[in-house]
Amino acid sequence: MNDWFKVRLSYSPRNDVTPLGNNTFYISIDWGVQGAGRPLGWALRLNAFADPNDNAADFVTARALQRNVTSIEAQSQICSWIRKCSGHECCLAQRDAILPARIIEVSPTRSPSAPRLLITNGGVGKYATLSYCWGASHSSLISSSNMEEYRHHLDVATLPKTIQDAISVTRAISIPYLWVDALCILQDSDEDKTREIAMMEQIFRDSLVTLVAASSDNASRGFLQLRSGHSTAYRVPFRISPSTFGTMSIQDLDDVIYDETLEPINRRAWTLQEQLLAQRLVIYSSHTLQWRCKAGIHNLGDSLNHSAFDEELYSETLFTLSKRYPESHLSLLQWMKIIHVYTERQASLPNDKLPALAGIVKEFSSELGPCYYAGLWEYCLLWQLMWKTFLPDRYQISKPSQYRAPSWSWASIEGRIWYEHYDDTSQYTPYNCAITHVDTTLKSINSPHGEVKDASLTLRALLRKAWFYPKTKNVLWVKGSDDSADSALDRHLEKFIEEHPEDAHTLDSSHGGAA
Incomplete structure (x- = not known):
């Protein structure tokens, strides 16, 4: 008998992974002894990416993960995403909208570096919204006592770092206004809160883009830090045709799969509707910068976006409002x-x-x-x-x-x-x-x-007549139920009596003595 083994390399493009292309590979190894029964096997999933100038770039369309979310390239990419979205049939048109009652003017004409709170009085324009986690405490909240001061000048240095970062991004991508709940809803007025919360659906739906501070669990932390990296990639030669060679990088797919349910933003109740209602999201996730609109999800620089769960289910859930x-x-x-x-x-x-x-x-x-x-x-x-x-x-x-x-x-x-x-x-x-x-x-x-x-x-x-036993975790025994249910209940009660013999008489007397 002869030992044998077989190595196979395959790829299977998926519509829910972006960018589209040959970026996910599977290596499987089978081995055994000829005629000795069922062989053994092992498999590994790999993510591949290539340099845009490499010969392999046309075949392997994913690029290296970009961890610098504040670069000039990142700002340009956001602007490019917004422009492309305007051409998507499935996305709402980008137009001037009625501004919320209060909004932050990020670069006033008279003093471009000094933001201020603006009372809009029904004016129109383009604005961004911020979705973020407040955290345990929050400084510089707007109230009836400081609103007039904020209308003249917002001291950016005193604002929570996340709001500082949001102002910086909004200004960098040339959007004139930013809406942040902590600075645009009077926090000491229940009447104002009720009125503005009732407008949340319109505020987020009509914004040009929503900035999502996904990786930050507290407003004091900000969201523009350099993302950390931990996965290892290996460069391997790649033959595109008999006479053409290139190079691609491979890494364990499990190292790059992104589980967005672990992000702090996705543990907060308010942020679900903020993300559901928004038409366009710029997401500052824990690993890179992402764009999301009705047409799909893309990472900065076209690195691979591969969700940890069923992307079709996710898109149905989080974009259901567009359907x-x-x-x-x-x-x-x-x-x-x-x-x-x-x-x-x-x-x-x-x-x-x-x-x-x-x-x-x-x-x-x-x-x-x-x-x-x-x-x-x-x-x-x-x-x-x-x-x-x-x-x-x-x-x-x-x-x-x-x-x-x-x-x-x-x-x-x-x-x-x-x-x-x-x-x-x-x-x-x-x-x-x-x-x-x-x-x-x-x-x-x-x-x-x-x-x-x-x-x-x-x-x-x-x-139907029934008996209720709180100690049996709300089990109901219904007289006249089918035999299988009665049998299951009897077994449950027998176990209960073993664990709580002092309560046996209660069960016996409650339904004629048969436990």
């Missing part, structure tokens, strides 16, 4: 996907749970509205009531100390939720149940999708 479904149930499925993502995030203030989603709610109201009750739509409300906590044994689930939403709403808890079989349209069938009354009382009539003071829900349905 319009004629069937309402398809819009509801998209809404459920967003709730899955949203409930993983945290709000600095517990009562922000509903307001931080209000802009997205407003967008969905054309398909699912107008009736909306503390996180749930009237359309298919029975189906939406069947949310569940996601892996409660693994992920912490808690309730806020103060009332935030009714118990039948997912917004009543802290923790990730999910809808079982939410993508199975066959589940949209009539129930032996009907809603006879549902109502919510808003904290402010000016915020129809925001905080609620109380809510009520009345159902008409069939009833």
